[in-house]
Amino acid sequence: xxxxxxxxxxxxxxxxxxxxxxxxxxxxxxxxxxxxxxxxxxxxxxxxxxxxxxxxxxxxxxxxxxxxxxxxxxxxxxxxxxxxxxxxxxxxxxxxxxxxxxxxx
Numbered sequence: 001x002x003x004x005x006x007x008x009x010x011x012x013x014x015x016x017x018x019x020x021x022x023x024x025x026x027x028x029x030x031x032x033x034x035x036x037x038x039x040x041x042x043x044x045x046x047x048x049x050x051x052x053x054x055x056x057x058x059x060x061x062x063x064x065x066x067x068x069x070x071x072x073x074x075x076x077x078x079x080x081x082x083x084x085x086x087x088x089x090x091x092x093x094x095x096x097x098x099x100x101x102x103x104x105x
Contacts, residue, residue: 012078018071021085025064028092031057032099058096065089 035054039046064085071082 014078014081015071015074017067017074018079018081018085021064021066021068021071021089022081023064023085024060024067025085025088025092028057028061028064029088029095031060032092032095036099054096054099057092061089061092061096065093 031053035050035057038050068082068086068089071085072079
């Protein structure tokens with residue numbers, strides 16, 4: 001017996017938490033790449049403002065992870081942005097942790 005196709009006309013909407021998670025996590029990864037590029041181009045002699053930008057990226061990564069987990073609690077929503085934001089936030093936190101540990105040595 002062949003399996004019948006099931007069509008769903010219900011629109012899946014994204015919650016505000018999941019969209020915030022994806023945006024914050026993506027911005028954190030972009031800031032990490034930008035900070036690394038600037039530091040590489042200046043041969044490690046970047047000014048102190050680069051630390052403030054880096055700290056902002058760290059805070060954005062943690063907020064993206066927080067909003068990603070909060071997005072999973074919303075009902076009848078698509079979880080794509082929550083999954084994307086959580087994965088990118090975790091990767092950003094790992095990258096920032098690695099950079100901070102290298103700076104302490």
